[in-house]
Amino acid sequence: QKEVEQDPGPLSVPEGAIVSLNCTYSNSAFQYFMWYRQYSRKGPELLMYTYSSGNKEDGRFTAQVDKSSKYISLFIRDSQPSDSATYLCAMGDYGGATNKLIFGTGTLLAVQP
Amino acid sequence: DVKVTQSSRYLVKRTGEKVFLECVQDMDHENMFWYRQDPGLGLRLIYFSYDVKMKEKGDIPEGYSVSREKKERFSLILESASTNQTSMYLCASTTGGLGNQPQHFGDGTRLSIL
Numbered sequence: 019q020k021e022v023e024q025d026p027g028p029l030s031v032p033e034g035a036i037v038s039l040n041c042t043y044s045n046s047a048f049q050y051f052m053w054y055r056q057y058s059r060k061g062p063e064l065l066m067y068t069y070s071s072g073n074k075e076d077g078r079f080t081a082q083v084d085k086s087s088k089y090i091s092l093f094i095r096d097s098q099p100s101d102s103a104t105y106l107c108a109m110g111d112y113g114g115a116t117n118k119l120i121f122g123t124g125t126l127l128a129v130q131p
Numbered sequence: 132d133v134k135v136t137q138s139s140r141y142l143v144k145r146t147g148e149k150v151f152l153e154c155v156q157d158m159d160h161e162n163m164f165w166y167r168q169d170p171g172l173g174l175r176l177i178y179f180s181y182d183v184k185m186k187e188k189g190d191i192p193e194g195y196s197v198s199r200e201k202k203e204r205f206s207l208i209l210e211s212a213s214t215n216q217t218s219m220y221l222c223a224s225t226t227g228g229l230g231n232q233p234q235h236f237g238d239g240t241r242l243s244i245l
Binding site: 119 | 135140171172173174176179189221223228229230231232233234235236237238239241
């Protein structure tokens with residue numbers, strides 16, 4: 019079993035839709051959670067960074083962490099064609115056995131105009 | 132903003148060649164990383180460095196080596212390139228802990244080995 023599982027998609031939605039992207043993980047020691055966006059032929063760029071459980075909102079983006087279920091989500095409201103990209107989750111702990119970031123394989127999102 | 136610059140966006144080399152990929156960051160980060168990214172496999176850590184002249188193997192170090200002579204520069208070396216090393220290579224840097232801080236990525240080098 020992989021430490022982090024992410025549905026690869028592709029996910030195709032119409033412009034204006036609410037998008038939900040998800041990752042599950044197995045290591046209960048993870049406390050730091052990130053979402054990256056990667057456009058085609060570019061490197062990943064950090065979108066959201068959260069610690070422990072709860073929600074964090076930034077504009078149209080909301081990151082949600084449920085540590086009891088080992089499940090994290092990224093919601094995109096009012097999706098735009100410019101949101102079309104691959105979204106990667108990443109997570110880790112501090113000073114623990116892992117001591118590195120573990121990345122999901124990414125979900126490819128296409129927002130249709 | 133952190134800037135991580137990879138010297139080449141696209142590179143084509145031949146089997147058996149020694150290949151150098153260069154990465155420079157401008158934020159005085161102590162930690163630097165090399166990943167390869169392949170469809171369906173995601174990001175796989177090749178090597179990382181937490182200080183000048185210090186290096187640690189990642190998950191897939193075979194066939195690779197690294198060099199960090201200056202804090203801002205981290206080089207990945209393919210000792211004798213093989214076709215299964217055709218991939219997208221990403222460099223990243225961060226400060227602080229290895230498992231709790233966001234990493235900042237360059238735009239990648241797409242390497243083809245013929």
